[in-house]
Amino acid sequence: MTIMLDANGITIDREVDLTVAGGCVSAESCRSVCATCRVRLYAVCSAMSDEDIADLERLSHHIELAQRAPLFMAGDLARSVYTVTSGSLRLQRDLADGRRQIIGFALPGDFIGLSPDAAYSFSADALVPTSLCQFDRAQFTALSRARQPLLERLYDAATHELKIAQEHMVVLGRRRAEERVASFLLRWRERLARINGKSATVALPMGRQDMADHLGLTIETVSRILARWMRERIILDVPGGVRVIDPERLSAMLLD
Amino acid sequence: MTIMLDANGITIDREVDLTVAGGCVSAESCRSVCATCRVRLYAVCSAMSDEDIADLERLSHHIELAQRAPLFMAGDLARSVYTVTSGSLRLQRDLADGRRQIIGFALPGDFIGLSPDAAYSFSADALVPTSLCQFDRAQFTALSRARQPLLERLYDAATHELKIAQEHMVVLGRRRAEERVASFLLRWRERLARINGKSATVALPMGRQDMADHLGLTIETVSRILARWMRERIILDVPGGVRVIDPERLSAMLLD
DNA sequence: GAGCGGCTTTGATCAGGATCAAGCCGCGCG
DNA sequence: CGCGCGGCTTGATCCTGATCAAAGCCGCTC
Numbered sequence: 001m002t003i004m005l006d007a008n009g010i011t012i013d014r015e016v017d018l019t020v021a022g023g024c025v026s027a028e029s030c031r032s033v034c035a036t037c038r039v040r041l042y043a044v045c046s047a048m049s050d051e052d053i054a055d056l057e058r059l060s061h062h063i064e065l066a067q068r069a070p071l072f073m074a075g076d077l078a079r080s081v082y083t084v085t086s087g088s089l090r091l092q093r094d095l096a097d098g099r100r101q102i103i104g105f106a107l108p109g110d111f112i113g114l115s116p117d118a119a120y121s122f123s124a125d126a127l128v129p130t131s132l133c134q135f136d137r138a139q140f141t142a143l144s145r146a147r148q149p150l151l152e153r154l155y156d157a158a159t160h161e162l163k164i165a166q167e168h169m170v171v172l173g174r175r176r177a178e179e180r181v182a183s184f185l186l187r188w189r190e191r192l193a194r195i196n197g198k199s200a201t202v203a204l205p206m207g208r209q210d211m212a213d214h215l216g217l218t219i220e221t222v223s224r225i226l227a228r229w230m231r232e233r234i235i236l237d238v239p240g241g242v243r244v245i246d247p248e249r250l251s252a253m254l255l256d
Numbered sequence: 257m258t259i260m261l262d263a264n265g266i267t268i269d270r271e272v273d274l275t276v277a278g279g280c281v282s283a284e285s286c287r288s289v290c291a292t293c294r295v296r297l298y299a300v301c302s303a304m305s306d307e308d309i310a311d312l313e314r315l316s317h318h319i320e321l322a323q324r325a326p327l328f329m330a331g332d333l334a335r336s337v338y339t340v341t342s343g344s345l346r347l348q349r350d351l352a353d354g355r356r357q358i359i360g361f362a363l364p365g366d367f368i369g370l371s372p373d374a375a376y377s378f379s380a381d382a383l384v385p386t387s388l389c390q391f392d393r394a395q396f397t398a399l400s401r402a403r404q405p406l407l408e409r410l411y412d413a414a415t416h417e418l419k420i421a422q423e424h425m426v427v428l429g430r431r432r433a434e435e436r437v438a439s440f441l442l443r444w445r446e447r448l449a450r451i452n453g454k455s456a457t458v459a460l461p462m463g464r465q466d467m468a469d470h471l472g473l474t475i476e477t478v479s480r481i482l483a484r485w486m487r488e489r490i491i492l493d494v495p496g497g498v499r500v501i502d503p504e505r506l507s508a509m510l511l512d
Numbered sequence: 513g514a515g516c517g518g519c520t521t522t523g524a525t526c527a528g529g530a531t532c533a534a535g536c537c538g539c540g541c542g
Numbered sequence: 543c544g545c546g547c548g549g550c551t552t553g554a555t556c557c558t559g560a561t562c563a564a565a566g567c568c569g570c571t572c
Contacts, residue, residue: 093426096511101426116415122422151407158414159372165421166378170349170357172428173472177529208550216429218530223551255352433559464520474560479521 032060032085032133039109042194043083045133047153055143056150061134065089065126071112073123080134081113087130088205092213093122102214104164105188105206108195113137114158127205172216180215181225182253185235189244203241288316288341288389295365298450299339301389303409311399312406317390321345321382327368330379337369337393343386344461348469349378358470360420361444361462364451369393370414383461428472436471437481438509441491445500459497 034040034048034057048056062085065071071082071089089106103122106112112132115121144151171183189202204211208226212219226242229235234250236243244250290296290304290313304312318341321327327338327345345362359378362368368388371377400407427439445458460467464482468475482498485491490506492499500506 093422095430099430101429103422103425114415114418116412116419121419145404145408148401148404148407151404151411155407155411155414156372158411158418159370162370162414162418162421163372163377165418165425166349166359168425169359169421169428170351172425173357174351174355221529227551477559483521
């Protein structure tokens with residue numbers, strides 16, 4: 001199945017343009033160009049003035065990941081931090097017996113690397129072809145000490161992520177299966193809306209198993225719940241995602 | 257049941273001393289004295305030099321909470337931030353139908369108020385008689401802008417909390433009941449060890465229902481698991497907590 | 513010390529979601 | 543075109559942990 005992110009405005013063409021604009025032939029790693037960056041205004045980079053952004057740009061490398069390609073693995077030495085510029089990633093922790101918890105999905109504008117340790121505590125890989133802005137972690141940390149607004153934005157990002165995580169704990173600890181899926185679908189829709197604007201069509205670049213592993217359910221349970229909602233005309237099956245016909249019915253399931 | 261924190265070295269006598277040292281008669285709210293503060297070295301305050309700490313002290317108020325007393329409720333305007341100096345609190349989110357998720361417990365040295373919003377997103381109340389250092393949130397934020405090391409420590413605290421939260425998501429999403437309780441007991445033991453030093457005796461100031469609401473289980477399940485472990489001599493019942501006889505058996509349950 | 517209330521334990525039964533097991537569908541490929 | 547493969551759906555059954563119910567324990571107060 002090819003995820004049609006184009007249908008939702010997250011095209012990767014734009015990134016290819018960026019690459020060309022930077023005068024970079026290799027798609028592997030080259031300087032990014034902040035001036036034309038689509039996520040500049042809502043990523044942590046928004047802390048940088050037009051003058052200071054040059055310092056940030058000097059540290060940056062534009063990288064592209066093919067679908068399914070890993071960005072890093074849990075336990076790897078955390079040498080880099082990243083800002084997602086297009087595409088999406090899944091962030092997960094694995095238990096040795098195969099059980100998996102997806103702790104979150106990263107979308108354009110998200111910062112990856114709010115980690116206190118020398119090693120990554122989770123793995124990250126691309127759900128779809130994805131591009132990121134990569135920074136050397138030590139240099140980035142040094143810059144954040146020199147440019148306080150950047151540090152403040154990092155702090156904001158961390159507290160925001162923390163709040164999201166706490167909300168997800170409620171979902172995992174106290175919500176029933178149907179509520180979990182409803183919560184996920186509505187939140188995911190909100191996140192996409194902030195990036196592409198409101199739309200009834202919700203792209204789901206992750207598979208059913210990924211949703212299940214995010215929600216603490218099995219793939220069968222997720223599949224059955226979505227199938228029922230389709231029968232009940234709450235959602236509509238569209239390639240690469242769903243169309244939310246009746247968001248109120250979903251919200252009603254969460255009315256604590 | 258009276259929680260005997262004295263048995264674990266977290267006495268509240270010390271705090272009463274502090275109050276006296278500050279020349280404060282009302283136990284309700286008075287200036288704190290950082291110089292003699294027991295958590296000074298591992299709280300966010302450790303970012304402050306001896307000279308700068310005076311600025312922090314000027315913003316601080318020492319407050320005491322009786323057992324069960326609320327610090328704030330979810331939805332309240334977040335006017336203050338806090339550092340716990342003794343005792344412990346539970347931080348929880350409630351659903352309207354009575355379901356509860358305890359998102360964490362706060363212990364001495366912990367900072368409360370890493371919230372991005374104007375309102376608190378969870379409620380906090382004291383499990384035992386507890387004392388805290390209270391700061392006006394706006395003033396504290398202003399000080400953190402003026403004293404970068406403080407901001408850096410806040411950032412560290414936020415990323416640390418985030419990591420804890422992500423680990424707890426794995427517990428809630430993918431661990432079975434017994435594993436959840438084992439994980440909780442071992443982590444809680446570790447946290448107490450960092451404060452009071454290692455000890456086989458683990459104080460449990462929270463009730464069974466609180467553990468259940470933290471772990472996404474019912475009180476009956478938690479009770480049954482602990483009862484079984486006592487029968488199997490993995491733990492021993494002691495007033496106000498348990499003694500961990502065989503921590504390896506517990507760790508073995510988590511061997512991913 | 514009887515009575516009470518809050519919390520915990522223990523037992524019996526239930527059910528939500530997991531597990532097991534096919535089958536289906538779309539797609540790439542020989 | 544037939545085949546295989548990966549991801550998804552659907553059905554049957556099972557089981558872990560929830561729910562329901564009752565009793566126990568302990569510290570209060572009167």
